[in-house]
Amino acid sequence: MKDNLNIVPFVSVENMMRLVLDRGMENCMAEIAEYLEEDFRRWPLFDKTPRVASHSREGVIELMPTSDGIDYGFKYVNGHPKNMKEGLQTVTAFGLLASVETGYPVLLSEMTVLTALRTAATSAVATKYLARKGSKTLALIGNGAQSEFQALGLKKICGIDTVRLYDIDPAATEKCAGNLADSGLTIVKCDTPQGAIEGADVVTTCTADKKYSTILTDNMVGAGIHINAIGGDCPGKTELHKDILLRSDIYVEYPEQTRIEGDIQQLDDDYPVKELWQVLTGEIDGRSDDKAITLFDGVGFAIEDFSALRWLRDALKSSDKYQDLDMIADPDDPRDLFGMVRREAQRLADS
Numbered sequence: 001m002k003d004n005l006n007i008v009p010f011v012s013v014e015n016m017m018r019l020v021l022d023r024g025m026e027n028c029m030a031e032i033a034e035y036l037e038e039d040f041r042r043w044p045l046f047d048k049t050p051r052v053a054s055h056s057r058e059g060v061i062e063l064m065p066t067s068d069g070i071d072y073g074f075k076y077v078n079g080h081p082k083n084m085k086e087g088l089q090t091v092t093a094f095g096l097l098a099s100v101e102t103g104y105p106v107l108l109s110e111m112t113v114l115t116a117l118r119t120a121a122t123s124a125v126a127t128k129y130l131a132r133k134g135s136k137t138l139a140l141i142g143n144g145a146q147s148e149f150q151a152l153g154l155k156k157i158c159g160i161d162t163v164r165l166y167d168i169d170p171a172a173t174e175k176c177a178g179n180l181a182d183s184g185l186t187i188v189k190c191d192t193p194q195g196a197i198e199g200a201d202v203v204t205t206c207t208a209d210k211k212y213s214t215i216l217t218d219n220m221v222g223a224g225i226h227i228n229a230i231g232g233d234c235p236g237k238t239e240l241h242k243d244i245l246l247r248s249d250i251y252v253e254y255p256e257q258t259r260i261e262g263d264i265q266q267l268d269d270d271y272p273v274k275e276l277w278q279v280l281t282g283e284i285d286g287r288s289d290d291k292a293i294t295l296f297d298g299v300g301f302a303i304e305d306f307s308a309l310r311w312l313r314d315a316l317k318s319s320d321k322y323q324d325l326d327m328i329a330d331p332d333d334p335r336d337l338f339g340m341v342r343r344e345a346q347r348l349a350d351s
């Protein structure tokens with residue numbers, strides 16, 4: 001029982017990058033998507049709560065907890081759109097898995113890279129179940145940190161072969177196009193958002209601005225399109241014109257959170273939305289026909305991070321890409337925490 005439980009595997013950014021490179025970026029997203037699908041299918045048994053958010057003028061810091069009764073997980077994540085101009089990431093994260101039985105942590109990890117992988121895997125799962133069959137062309141609006149992951153996730157999991165890029169900052173589009181140059185995707189750089197969504201089967205909006213933006217206006221969105229709107233994820237931070245929402249079949253992760261944070265914050269509190277997990281279990285239908293507009297109003301929910309951490313824990317079984325962290329004070333006599341500190345003082349004095 002007491003088998004080095006005080007030592008917690010820790011995955012640093014360096015080890016995460018090496019693990020992902022070892023397994024292949026696209027393979028990792030496909031594997032995470034499998035864990036996501038598994039957890040979406042057992043959605044009702046999870047503890048669920050809207051994330052705990054601390055808002056400021058500059059951004060937000062959030063805690064995202066959940067449990068399946070065996071493991072407990074949480075992620076710390078921020079969202080600071082102004083950071084990018086200061087040379088900092090908009091989104092950074094780390095997270096932890098713990099045993100429900102003992103309460104002891106079993107894994108601590110960086111989650112900035114892992115969040116990008118899981119967010120792309122989540123968009124891909126939504127696209128797989130909601131987009132028209134045979135969708136090949138993705139419009140990617142917002143070409144920042146998340147963008148390449150979104151492109152590769154949708155390529156690997158949904159068969160996207162062409163990506164049309166647009167960002168208000170042409171340097172971001174150049175960066176994204178450069179990073180995807182050897183991906184096997186056909187990359188088209190566009191000067192306007194209208195140009196980007198021309199001929200697109202799927203649109204992912206992943207922009208960052210702390211305001212009610214209208215990245216897509218109603219006239220830009222034609223019949224049959226599937227939209228992953230992932231950048232509107234905070235009160236007062238949206239991406240789509242309200243009229244698009246009114247024409248779409250809207251799918252969300254956890255309505256109680258999405259009504260606060262998602263694009264649907266623009267709608268009445270009781271506006272009908274569907275829950276993505278129920279499409280996976282077959283409890284509700286996905287796309288009704290080829291003309292429907294489907295919208296995944298993705299804000300990022302704790303269960304997705306839990307799935308990503310479960311994937312990571314299993315991936316570490318065949319990898320050495322972690323360090324042992326002496327993280328939990330665990331005296332031989334559990335009541336003698338004080339004595340453990342005293343013995344250390346003695347050891348220091350003796351050495």
Ligand SMILES: NC(=O)c1ccc[n+]([C@@H]2O[C@H](COP(=O)([O-])OP(=O)(O)OC[C@H]3O[C@@H](n4cnc5c(N)ncnc54)[C@H](O)[C@@H]3O)[C@@H](O)[C@H]2O)c1
Nearest residue numbers: 090142144145146167168172206207208230231298299300
């Ligand atoms: N739903 C989720 O699970 C999830 C997960 C991670 C990040 N996010 C959100 O996704 C968004 C993107 O994250 P990121 O890490 O890529 O941010 P980032 O700052 O690296 O990139 C954002 C990009 O959006 C561009 N942009 C801003 N306004 C635009 C506009 N009007 N039209 C076109 N492009 C515009 C910026 O120039 C920038 O290149 C953020 O809002 C973040 O909060 C959501």
